[in-house]
Structures are given as C-alpha cells and as structure tokens.
Amino acid sequence: MEHLQQNFSVKYSYNVFFTSALFAKDNSLLNGFLTNAATSGALRKILFVVDQGVADAHGHLCSDISSYFQAHTAVHLVPEILLIPGGEYVKNDERYFDMILDAVNNYGIDRHSYIAAIGGGAVLDMAGYAAAVAHRGVKLIRIPTTVLSQNDSGIGVKNSINYFGKKNFLGTFAPPAAVFNDDQFLTTLTDRDWRSGISEAIKVALIKDPVFFNWIEQNAPALVSRDAAAMNYLIWRCAQLHMQHIAGADPFESGSSRPLDFGHWSAHKLEYLSGFDIRHGEAVAMGIALDTVYSCLCGRLTAADSERVVSLIQNLGFEISHGLLRISGDDSPLLQGLEEFREHLGGELTITLLNAIGEGAEVNEIDTELLKQASIELYNRQFELQQTQI
Amino acid sequence: MEHLQQNFSVKYSYNVFFTSALFAKDNSLLNGFLTNAATSGALRKILFVVDQGVADAHGHLCSDISSYFQAHTAVHLVPEILLIPGGEYVKNDERYFDMILDAVNNYGIDRHSYIAAIGGGAVLDMAGYAAAVAHRGVKLIRIPTTVLSQNDSGIGVKNSINYFGKKNFLGTFAPPAAVFNDDQFLTTLTDRDWRSGISEAIKVALIKDPVFFNWIEQNAPALVSRDAAAMNYLIWRCAQLHMQHIAGADPFESGSSRPLDFGHWSAHKLEYLSGFDIRHGEAVAMGIALDTVYSCLCGRLTAADSERVVSLIQNLGFEISHGLLRISGDDSPLLQGLEEFREHLGGELTITLLNAIGEGAEVNEIDTELLKQASIELYNRQFELQQTQI
Numbered sequence: 001m002e003h004l005q006q007n008f009s010v011k012y013s014y015n016v017f018f019t020s021a022l023f024a025k026d027n028s029l030l031n032g033f034l035t036n037a038a039t040s041g042a043l044r045k046i047l048f049v050v051d052q053g054v055a056d057a058h059g060h061l062c063s064d065i066s067s068y069f070q071a072h073t074a075v076h077l078v079p080e081i082l083l084i085p086g087g088e089y090v091k092n093d094e095r096y097f098d099m100i101l102d103a104v105n106n107y108g109i110d111r112h113s114y115i116a117a118i119g120g121g122a123v124l125d126m127a128g129y130a131a132a133v134a135h136r137g138v139k140l141i142r143i144p145t146t147v148l149s150q151n152d153s154g155i156g157v158k159n160s161i162n163y164f165g166k167k168n169f170l171g172t173f174a175p176p177a178a179v180f181n182d183d184q185f186l187t188t189l190t191d192r193d194w195r196s197g198i199s200e201a202i203k204v205a206l207i208k209d210p211v212f213f214n215w216i217e218q219n220a221p222a223l224v225s226r227d228a229a230a231m232n233y234l235i236w237r238c239a240q241l242h243m244q245h246i247a248g249a250d251p252f253e254s255g256s257s258r259p260l261d262f263g264h265w266s267a268h269k270l271e272y273l274s275g276f277d278i279r280h281g282e283a284v285a286m287g288i289a290l291d292t293v294y295s296c297l298c299g300r301l302t303a304a305d306s307e308r309v310v311s312l313i314q315n316l317g318f319e320i321s322h323g324l325l326r327i328s329g330d331d332s333p334l335l336q337g338l339e340e341f342r343e344h345l346g347g348e349l350t351i352t353l354l355n356a357i358g359e360g361a362e363v364n365e366i367d368t369e370l371l372k373q374a375s376i377e378l379y380n381r382q383f384e385l386q387q388t389q390i
Numbered sequence: 391m392e393h394l395q396q397n398f399s400v401k402y403s404y405n406v407f408f409t410s411a412l413f414a415k416d417n418s419l420l421n422g423f424l425t426n427a428a429t430s431g432a433l434r435k436i437l438f439v440v441d442q443g444v445a446d447a448h449g450h451l452c453s454d455i456s457s458y459f460q461a462h463t464a465v466h467l468v469p470e471i472l473l474i475p476g477g478e479y480v481k482n483d484e485r486y487f488d489m490i491l492d493a494v495n496n497y498g499i500d501r502h503s504y505i506a507a508i509g510g511g512a513v514l515d516m517a518g519y520a521a522a523v524a525h526r527g528v529k530l531i532r533i534p535t536t537v538l539s540q541n542d543s544g545i546g547v548k549n550s551i552n553y554f555g556k557k558n559f560l561g562t563f564a565p566p567a568a569v570f571n572d573d574q575f576l577t578t579l580t581d582r583d584w585r586s587g588i589s590e591a592i593k594v595a596l597i598k599d600p601v602f603f604n605w606i607e608q609n610a611p612a613l614v615s616r617d618a619a620a621m622n623y624l625i626w627r628c629a630q631l632h633m634q635h636i637a638g639a640d641p642f643e644s645g646s647s648r649p650l651d652f653g654h655w656s657a658h659k660l661e662y663l664s665g666f667d668i669r670h671g672e673a674v675a676m677g678i679a680l681d682t683v684y685s686c687l688c689g690r691l692t693a694a695d696s697e698r699v700v701s702l703i704q705n706l707g708f709e710i711s712h713g714l715l716r717i718s719g720d721d722s723p724l725l726q727g728l729e730e731f732r733e734h735l736g737g738e739l740t741i742t743l744l745n746a747i748g749e750g751a752e753v754n755e756i757d758t759e760l761l762k763q764a765s766i767e768l769y770n771r772q773f774e775l776q777q778t779q780i
Contacts, residue, residue, distance in 0.1 A: 001408040001622060001626055002408075003406060003407045004405065004406040004545075004626070004630050005403075005405050006403065006405070006406065006545075006633050006637060007401070007402070007403045007637065008401075008402055008637040008638075008641050009399040009402070010400050010402065011397070011398075012396070012398055012399070012400065013396065015393045015394065015395050015396070016394040016396065018391040018392075039645070042735075101554075105554045105556070105559070110735075111643075132562065133523065133560045133561065134559070134560065135559065135561075136561045136562055136563055136642075137562070155394075155396075158526065160526065163491065163495075164491075164492075164495045169491075169524070169525065170523045170524065171523065172522065172526055172562055173527070175396070236391055236394070240394050243396050246398070247397065247398040248398075252400055252527075255429070343498070347433040
C-alpha cells in the first residue's frame with residue numbers, strides 16, 4: 001500500500017513594540033494590541049508573571065498593572081500577580097514552572113488567554129516554556145527588562161528550563177504573541193547589566209552589518225555614559241537583525257548551522273565554569289574577542305579590523321579575557337569546551353568566524369595551536385591592562 | 391520608534407508508511423528511511439520506547455529490534471530498550487516522562503537522533519511529549535500498534551501528558567519525523583480494541599467523504615470478522631482523510647474550529663465518568679450516534695441517513711448508548727459535559743453536526759430539549775436491543 005505524505009506550512013507572525021512606561025494609564029499600546037487580537041466570543045484573561053527584582057526596582061509596577069486593566073478592559077486581569085526570582089536560579093528549580101501551571105489551572109487560562117512575563121531572559125525563558133506546554137500553548141506576551149532580553153533572547157522564538165543540571169535541556173520553539181520593549185525598565189539596571197547586552201549587538205553587527213558596527217564604534221562613548229537614545233537605537237537595530245536572521249534561515253533550527261552563535265561556544269563554557277558569576281553578555285564579549293583574533297591569525301580577517309573589534313570591546317568597558325580562557329596545555333577547559341560543543345552539535349563542529357567586519361563564515365575545523373595563540377594574546381593584553389589600572 | 395514585524399513560515403513534512411513485520415531482517419523500509427534522512431557528519435542514535443503490553447503480546451519484539459539494527463546500520467541503536475506500561479496510566483504518572491528524559495541524557499540523544507515509540511495512543515502521546523521538549527525537539531518515529539493510533543492519533547501532530555488530573559493538560563504540537571503502521575501488531579488486539587478504532591473512520595467519513603461511508607457499510611461484515619485487507623484499507627483511508635484535514639486547515643489549532651471532534655464532546659465526558667472503563671473509540675461511537683440523531687431531530691439530516699449511521703454503528707458491534715448518556719433532568723452529566731466543553735473552548739461553543747452523510751456543519755448553540763430527545767431515543771433503542779439478546 002502506498003505511503004501517505006504529509007506536507008504543510010505554519011505561518012507565524014508577531015510584533016516587537018517599543019515604548020516608554022507601558023502601564024501608564026494613557027499608554028494605549030498594550031490594550032490596543034489586545035483589542036486587535038480579539039477572537040470573537042471568547043472570554044480572554046491575562047496572567048502576569050513578574051521578576052521579583054524588577055518589581056523591587058519599580059515599586060509601583062504591580063499596582064500600575066492593576067490600575068491599567070481597570071482602565072483598559074480588552075482582557076480580564078487575573079488578580080494574583082505571580083512574583084518569582086530573577087536569574088538562572090528560576091530555570092533550575094522546577095517549582096517556578098509548576099507555580100505557573102498551577103495558576104493556569106486555577107484561573108482557567110486557556111489558549112485564547114495570555115501569560116505576560118516581565119523580567120530578564122531567565123524569567124522569560126521559564127515562563128515561556130510553561131506557556132508553550134500548558135494546553136499545548138497559551139499565548140505569551142514577553143516584556144523584557146534588560147538590554148540582553150530586549151535585543152536578543154526576548155525577541156526570538158525559544159524558551160527553556162534547565163534539567164539534570166544542564167542548561168536549556170527542556171524547551172520548545174514557540175514564537176510569542178507579542179513583545180513589548182519598555183525603555184523605562186533599563187533605567188534601573190546596574191552599569192554591568194546595561195553594558196552586558198551590548199555584546200550581542202557587536203556580535204550581530206560583526207556577522208551581518210558593517211554599518212551598524214561603525215555606528216556602535218561611534219556611539220561607544222554615549223553608550224558608556226548611559227545615553228537612552230543611543231541605547232534605544234542599539235536595541236532596535238540589534239533586535240531587527242536578529243529577527244531578520246530568524247525569519248530568513250531556519251527559525252526552528254532543524255539544521256546544524258547557527259551563525260548567531262558567533263563568539264558563543266567559549267562563552268557558554270566560561271559562564272558555566274565561573275558558576276555564572278560572569279554574565280552571559282560579558283562572556284560573549286570575551287568569546288567575540290577570541291574568535292575575532294583567531295579569525296585574524298588564520299588569515300581571514302585583517303589585523304586592522306581585528307584591532308577595531310578588540311578595542312571597541314575594551315572601550316565599552318568589557319574585559320577581553322579571563323584566566324579560564326587562557327589555554328595552557330592540551331587539557332585546558334577551553335579545549336574541553338570545544339570538544340563538548342562538537343558533541344552538542346552531534347559530532348560535526350560548526351563555528352562561525354569572520355572574513356571581514358560584517359561578514360561571518362562557517363568552518364568545521366579549529367586549529368588548536370592558533371586558538372592557543374589567540375587566547376594567550378588576549379590574556380596578556382587584558383593582564384597588562386589591569387596592571388596599568390592599578 | 392517603529393515596531394518590528396516578524397513573519398515567517400515553517401514547513402513540516404513527514405510520511406506515514408504501511409508495512410508488515412517492520413523489524414523482519416529483510417524489511418528495508420525503516421533502515422531506508424533512516425538512511426535517506428541522514429544529515430552529513432552527525433552520529434545518529436535511536437532510542438526505543440516500547441509498550442509493555444505490546445512486548446508481551448509479541449515476545450520476540452525486543453530481540454527483533456536488536457537483530458534489525460545489527461543488520462541495518464543507518465543509525466546506532468541504544469542497547470537499552472525502555473519498557474513502559476500501556477494505557478492512560480502512563481500519561482498520569484510523570485515517572486515515565488522522566489524515564490525517557492533520563493535516557494536522552496544518559497545516552498546522549500541529540501536533535502539529530504531519534505526516539506522511536508511503539509505502542510498505543512497513550513504511549514505515543516507521552517513519549518512524543520518527552521521527545522518534543524528534550525533539547526527543544528528530538529526526532530520522533532511513531533510506530534502505532536492499535537487501530538485507533540494507526541488511523542488517527544498516531545498519524546497527527548499532537549502529543550501530551552495529563553497533569554492536575556486533567557487530560558492532555560501539558561503537550562505540544564510537534565509533527566513526527568515518520569510514522570510506520572505495521573499490520574502485524576493488529577493481529578493480537580482483542581476484538582474490543584480492534585473494533586474501537588473503527589469509530590474514528592466512521593466519524594471522518596461522515597464529515598468528509600460519503601463514498602468512504604458507503605465502503606464502511608459494505609465492508610462491515612468483513613471488518614467484524616477481522617479481515618486484514620479490509621482493516622488495512624480502512625486505516626489507510628481514515629489516516630489519509632485525517633492528514634488532509636490537518637494539512638488543509640489549521641494544523642496547530644490556533645482557532646476554535648475542530649470539525650474532527652465530531653461526536654467527541656459527549657465521548658470525552660463519558661470516558662471520564664466511566665473511569666476510562668469505556669474505550670475512547672466506544673465512547674466516540676456513542677457520541678457519533680447522539681450527534682447524528684440530534685442532527686436529524688433539528689432538521690439537518692434525513693431520518694433515512696440518521697438510521698444508516700446508527701445501524702452501521704450497531705452492525706459493527708458497538709453499543710449506541712449508556713446510562714450516563716441518558717438525560718433525565720437539568721443536572722444530567724451530559725448537560726454538564728456540554729457546559730464544560732463550552733468553557734474549554736473559551737466561552738463560545740463550537741460543535742459539528744451533520745447536514746448529510748459526508749458533510750459536517752458547525753453550530754454554536756445546542757437545543758437541550760432536542761438533545762434530551764436524542765439521548766432518550768438512543769437509550770431506549772440500546773435498552774430494547776439488550777432485552778432481545780437476553
């Protein structure tokens with residue numbers, strides 16, 4: 001009997017909105033979105049999940065949300081707002097995932113209703129995973145509160161929690177219903193968190209857009225001095241480049257190619273080895289420096305361009321190396337990380353390097369001698385920098 | 391700042407294959423599929439999850455699997471075959487979900503590798519959910535072993551487990567990599583399980599294909615006498631109609647319309663009230679009879695066509711009613727079930743009725759007086775039938 005062939009496409013569509021003070025009563029953006037998204041007849045609810053750290057830094061947030069949905073009635077606000085810790089911790093302990101599922105069950109949140117998550121990347125990842133699997137997918141609204149989540153993780157299609165102590169072991173690809181980037185949340189970030197998210201913009205500029213790289217170079221002083229307009233543009237353009245990449249290639253990553261992971265293979269290992277003391281964005285900055293200098297040493301990138309990249313990273317206040325990134329022998333953690341990354345990809349290594357500023361290139365082999373040379377060069381440069389600062 | 395708009399489509403494609411003795415050494419179908427699906431460079435593994443009841447009924451199954459992958463080497467067989475109980479129980483107890491995740495972790499199953507699940511709908515649902523969320527989606531091969539899973543649940547795009555005592559509370563939409571329908575598994579089914587799956591074929595014929603309904607009528611005696619060729623065609627055509635519907639409309643059910651749920655609203659309630667003593671297919675047969683007679687009473691369907699449907703259901707050996715389906719007053723379980731179904735759909739009821747054999751029609755209101763009349767008519771008919779049998 002002949003086999004049956006199944007073929008279909010599923011269309012996904014969502015907007016990333018930019019605003020200030022999303023829950024100000026006279027800001028109709030969110031309610032307008034919820035009104036336009038209405039499907040006939042259904043009673044729709046919205047359940048808020050809020051990062052405790054964000055609620056602490058913005059004392060009126062929860063009462064603002066309540067007031068907002070008294071004034072705007074496109075959907076019915078679930079009166080209990082779930083407060084959960086921020087940071088990677090919330091992805092490690094399944095109790096927070098269960099807390100959201102409990103609320104979905106108790107408050108009758110169905111597939112016409114919304115979970116709105118406010119927080120950094122970890123909170124959005126965890127809440128997004130709960131939303132994706134509850135009833136095979138409750139609608140998710142992401143309200144990212146950090147530079148990193150506004151320009152990268154929060155505007156994409158992934159969610160996850162950790163399991164067996166392994167990062168992102170469980171998760172799905174599930175596009176959000178909408179994303180709202182509110183620049184007021186950025187005002188209370190520490191300098192460290194403000195800076196951290198910039199490295200993803202450098203990354204995507206380096207592999208996709210030389211004009212944007214020039215812009216970051218020119219605006220580095222404004223970014224360091226926490227100029228809001230400069231940061232808003234950086235986030236907007238970085239988010240746009242990420243979204244274009246996701247839409248254009250392989251949104252749900254069925255293949256092995258992951259050019260957006262430029263600079264990330266060593267960063268993942270470094271984050272883990274530091275017990276997550278080093279922020280993702282800080283590790284990515286060092287990972288970019290490493291793969292840039294390596295690209296230069298193997299003859300792909302000019303020395304002048306390599307210097308521009310490393311200088312920019314330093315000018316923004318990032319460190320460019322770390323003791324854990326210095327390759328001393330064959331059993332260096334970094335070389336182990338390379339091997340683990342190869343296994344993670346199913347046996348074939350795929351790493352993005354630079355042919356030029358604005359042009360990435362994938363390779364399947366790494367010359368460990370040149371990698372060692374790059375790591376030592378950066379380590380020595382970072383080390384001398386620290387000496388001059390003392 | 392202008393908002394960013396994200397739009398993309400994801401293509402899904404898979405085949406449903408029909409075979410006998412999938413793991414016979416000279417059957418190259420599975421190995422051929424695995425060879426063709428190869429992506430360069432990656433070391434691929436396959437982890438088997440097998441319904442204990444199927445392994446018991448087919449004593450050589452596990453050793454056949456081992457022998458098959460000694461002879462055929464497109465992928466590397468994980469030596470441990472996970473045996474889990476069949477039936478709804480496996481979706482209620484999270485330990486079986488965890489057992490699969492443990493194996494994914496321990497044996498290094500990545501997104502290039504496969505989980506192959508052999509069993510009835512419950513085992514496929516649970517294993518499919520584990521596969522869908524592990525690493526954001528390990529490839530799933532479904533090998534359904536019942537009529538119901540070969541012609542309906544196993545060939546579609548859903549997976550799930552139960553949570554908070556609620557059926558399918560957690561799950562995703564995740565198309566399989568492939569489905570292999572092996573008719574040898576059907577030979578050991580009880581008569582009750584053999585019959586049960588036929589009701590989904592009646593259902594899809596009634597809403598989609600009058601010619602297929604005629605075929606089922608003509609082949610009812612062959613189906614009752616367990617004619618393999620008749621059953622193979624019934625499964626093939628039923629699977630094809632389900633797959634065409636999924637591809638054509640709204641594969642991941644973003645809207646409220648669910649015409650494939652014809653006859654199901656009362657069936658879900660009946661299964662639950664009976665503590666799952668009544669099989670899904672048996673409950674669906676009664677649900678089809680109820681919505682057919684109701685369609686006739688409200689003037690949509692001719693009395694002659696209604697009689698053809700009810701007679702066919704009886705001729706196949708199904709019961710057409712049950713004490714729990716008889717509406718006696720306003721607090722009847724069936725009317726409660728209708729209200730729960732309305733809530734489940736988010737406030738607006740959408741139920742499929744019949745305008746003719748082969749033509750479904752959606753309605754948003756049910757006349758409870760006519761529903762009561764239909765339920766009593768069927769109950770009395772079933773009751774008299776039992777009396778004449780004594």
